[in-house]
Amino acid sequence: xxxxxxxxxxxxxxxxxxxxxxxxxxxxxxxxxxxxxxxxxxxxxxxxxxxxxxxxxxxxxxxxxxxxxxxxxxxxxxxxxxxxxxxxxxxxxxxxxxxxxxxxxxxxxxxxxxxxxxxxxxxxxxxxxxxxxxxxxxxxxxxxxxxxxxxxxxxxxxxxxxxxxxxxxxxxxxxxxxxxxxxxxxxxxxxxxxxxxxxxxxxxxxxxxxxxxxxxxxxxxxxxxxxxxxxxxxxxxxxxxxxxxxxxxxxxxxxxxxxxxxxxxxxxxxxxxxxxxxxxxxxxxxxxxxxxxxxxxxxxxxxxxxxxxxxxxxxxxxxxxxxxxxxxxxxxxxxxxxxxxxxxxxxxxxxxxxxxxxxxxxxxxxxxxxxxxxxxxxxxxxxxxxxxxxxxxxxxxxxxxxxxxxxxxxxxxxxxxxxxxxxxxxxxxxxxxxxxxxxxxxxxxxxxxxxxxxxxxxxxxxxxxxxxxxxxxxxxxxxxxxxxxxxxxxxxxxxxxxxxxxxxxxxxxxxxxxxxxxxxxxxx
Numbered sequence: 001x002x003x004x005x006x007x008x009x010x011x012x013x014x015x016x017x018x019x020x021x022x023x024x025x026x027x028x029x030x031x032x033x034x035x036x037x038x039x040x041x042x043x044x045x046x047x048x049x050x051x052x053x054x055x056x057x058x059x060x061x062x063x064x065x066x067x068x069x070x071x072x073x074x075x076x077x078x079x080x081x082x083x084x085x086x087x088x089x090x091x092x093x094x095x096x097x098x099x100x101x102x103x104x105x106x107x108x109x110x111x112x113x114x115x116x117x118x119x120x121x122x123x124x125x126x127x128x129x130x131x132x133x134x135x136x137x138x139x140x141x142x143x144x145x146x147x148x149x150x151x152x153x154x155x156x157x158x159x160x161x162x163x164x165x166x167x168x169x170x171x172x173x174x175x176x177x178x179x180x181x182x183x184x185x186x187x188x189x190x191x192x193x194x195x196x197x198x199x200x201x202x203x204x205x206x207x208x209x210x211x212x213x214x215x216x217x218x219x220x221x222x223x224x225x226x227x228x229x230x231x232x233x234x235x236x237x238x239x240x241x242x243x244x245x246x247x248x249x250x251x252x253x254x255x256x257x258x259x260x261x262x263x264x265x266x267x268x269x270x271x272x273x274x275x276x277x278x279x280x281x282x283x284x285x286x287x288x289x290x291x292x293x294x295x296x297x298x299x300x301x302x303x304x305x306x307x308x309x310x311x312x313x314x315x316x317x318x319x320x321x322x323x324x325x326x327x328x329x330x331x332x333x334x335x336x337x338x339x340x341x342x343x344x345x346x347x348x349x350x351x352x353x354x355x356x357x358x359x360x361x362x363x364x365x366x367x368x369x370x371x372x373x374x375x376x377x378x379x380x381x382x383x384x385x386x387x388x389x390x391x392x393x394x395x396x397x398x399x400x401x402x403x404x405x406x407x408x409x410x411x412x413x414x415x416x417x418x419x420x421x422x423x424x425x426x427x428x429x430x431x432x433x434x435x436x437x438x439x440x441x442x443x444x445x446x447x448x449x450x451x452x453x454x455x456x457x458x459x460x461x462x463x464x465x466x467x468x469x470x471x472x473x474x475x476x477x478x479x480x481x482x483x484x485x486x487x488x489x490x491x492x493x494x495x496x497x498x499x500x501x502x503x504x505x506x507x508x509x510x511x512x513x514x515x516x517x518x519x520x521x522x523x524x
Contacts, residue, residue: 008463008470012431013488015082022076023509026068033070064510083490085433087297093381093456093464094427094435096404096449097191097239099269099291107294107357111350121345125331131349132329136322138356145367146265146285147278148308153289153347154318158266160342161286161305162233163197165262167339168284168309168316169231170201172260175316175337181230185254187216189238192439194264203230210443214242214395221250225257231283235264239439239449240394241378241404243271251281260284260313268292269453270375270402273368277308284309293355304351318342373454375402377461381452384465390415390472394444404451406444413446418475418482420446423468425493426485430467 038046050058086092092100110116119128139151155161166184173181184198187208195205206224208216216234232254237243244250251261263277263285269292277285289295289304296302309317315337323330331346359367382405385391390412393405413419424434438447452461475482486492498504506512 008466009431012429014085014428014431014490015079016490017079017083019076019079019083021509022068022073023066025072025076026066028067030067030069030072032068032073085428085431090432091456091460091464092433093450093452093460094433094448096241096406096436096451097267098297098436099267099288099403099451099453100297101269101294101453102455103294103296103354104358104361107354108296110357111353116350116353125329129329131353132322132331134356135346135349135352136324136329138352138359139322141356141359142287142306142308145272145276146287146308147276148285149311150314150317150321151306151308152317152321153304153306153349153352154341154343154345155286155305155307156343156348157290157303158191158264158286158288158305159193159197161288161307162191162193162262162264163201164305164307164318164339164342165233165284165286166198166201166203167342168307168313169198169260169262170203171316171337171339172313173230178258181228181259183224183226183228184230185221185224185232185259187234187238188443189214189216189240189242190233190235191239191264191266194233194235194262198233204228210395212395212397214238214240214398215244215246216250218246218249218253221253225253225259227258229254229257229259231260231262233262233264235267236280237267237270237400237402237404239267239404240398240406240444241267241401241449241451242395242398243400243402245400247280255281262286266291267403269451270371270378272371273364274371278310284313289351289355294358295351295354302348302351304348304355306352320346322346370454374452377452377454377456378403378405380458381405381450381461381465384461385468388465388469388472390475391468394447403453404449406438406447406449408444409446409448412472412475416475416479418479420448422482422485423471423475424448426471426474426482427467428486429488430470432464432467 087100087102116131119131125132135153142151143149155164169184173179182202182204183206184203185206185208186194188210195207199205208220208224211217232250234247234250236247254261260283261281263280263282265277265285266288268287272292285308287293287306289306290297290302295304307317315335316339318341319335319338320331320333321335323332362370378401382393382401385407390409392408392411394408409420409423420437424437428434435448435450438444438449450464471482506515
């Protein structure tokens with residue numbers, strides 16, 4: 001039987017240590033560790049080490065680091081960890097399109113084994129046959145899942161994977177003497193990187209708007225293709241959660257015009273083991289291993305955007321690639337048509353190892369179960385949220401909703417003045433990480449996009465839906481309570497004006513000190 005407990009953690013309160021920046025801590029002479037002086041016998045053998053370092057690479061003065069003891073360091077970072085919410089502490093359903101899921105801790109153990117963590121990317125390939133085998137075999141797994149023929153794990157994330165595909169498209173047309181193909185077609189609800197990265201690669205970008213059902217307008221695509229069409233980059237399901245069952249028609253139109261098609265599969269969690277990029281006609285695709293394949297997210301990493309291509313594009317892949325001659329695995333650089341490197345060495349290999357372990361533990365049937373359960377969870381959440389006052393669903397006529405749904409608080413905003421950003425701050429007061437609304441511009445008014453992946457239980461989904469129901473009721477009874485949220489968080493309110501003003505940013509302590517001097521002189 002279900003435990004008789006409140007679904008709401010109304011007594012929750014985030015730890016607030018008012019912890020200073022570590023650069024402001026410690027005092028002169030304090031040490032975390034005392035490094036012993038080298039013994040005379042060692043000095044005689046090693047000689048003058050500093051003389052081997054070029055003069056222009058030597059420091060003229062010691063780095064300005066805080067002088068601080070070990071207990072203070074441990075205390076500082078543990079306190080910071082208590083002031084954060086993360087996937088192991090709370091329900092991350094709200095982080096739509098991020099596909100936040102539980103990452104098995106045994107995979108973390110594998111990635112941290114000295115046999116892996118102490119490998120060096122410049123070791124002779126004879127000494128790293130084990131990890132090369134894992135890289136090679138996992139590429140084979142992804143080939144089975146997607147239908148592509150060859151994969152690279154060099155890109156450091158999804159956006160860089162899309163950029164890699166844009167560069168491959170450019171190289172393909174250049175090799176055919178068709179450099180006039182300088183246009184990439186994408187869609188409004190594809191990931192923004194499907195427009196941004198080809199633009200970075202030098203393409204002109206054409207964006208298709210959605211029709212009344214939320215699908216990219218097919219007639220607009222027919223009008224957009226031409227002899228300048230280099231390709232199409234599209235997410236499916238798109239970030240609204242709507243899967244386009246006619247995607248093959250879109251691909252065929254681009255192919256008839258002479259372009260290539262790249263499948264952004266960062267939202268693939270609801271289609272694993274069910275449908276493949278190859279059968280939809282795509283020439284290339286990418287997966288986010290740090291999402292779909294349950295390697296943890298992190299701030300700007302760890303990430304891996306696994307890029308897969310059909311055999312006729314294989315020669316353009318970044319170098320190096322891992323090959324197998326039947327006896328040994330080899331790291332191959334000699335590839336004259338390669339687009340070159342997009343990242344150092346073979347990529348973020350611990351992420352690949354975690355994903356390899358995840359797939360091995362699930363097997364083919366388990367991979368399909370991941371997709372089916374995530375779709376069931378999404379539909380169950382949709383049923384729960386349909387009963388919450390003030391919530392609407394974007395493009396209600398759309399039928400193929402898989403891993404997520406873009407909802408709208410437009411009715412709540414109209415009736416109470418409380419909008420999606422107000423609710424986003426208020427959910428934090430119940431121990432839930434603030435949710436993702438949508439990419440800008442907000443085509444869906446007052447949007448929010450939850451994604452209940454396969455690792456969330458019915459209790460988790462019920463609790464998340466109950467939090468939104470409670471906040472909706474608050475908005476109708478006491479809207480200021482929601483508007484002034486959060487009330488129990490470490491940071492009560494962020495000045496959005498600062499976030500939009502680069503002059504107020506400081507990414508390092510040195511930059512902060514320089515800008516602080518400028519701010520003080522200006523009386524800010």
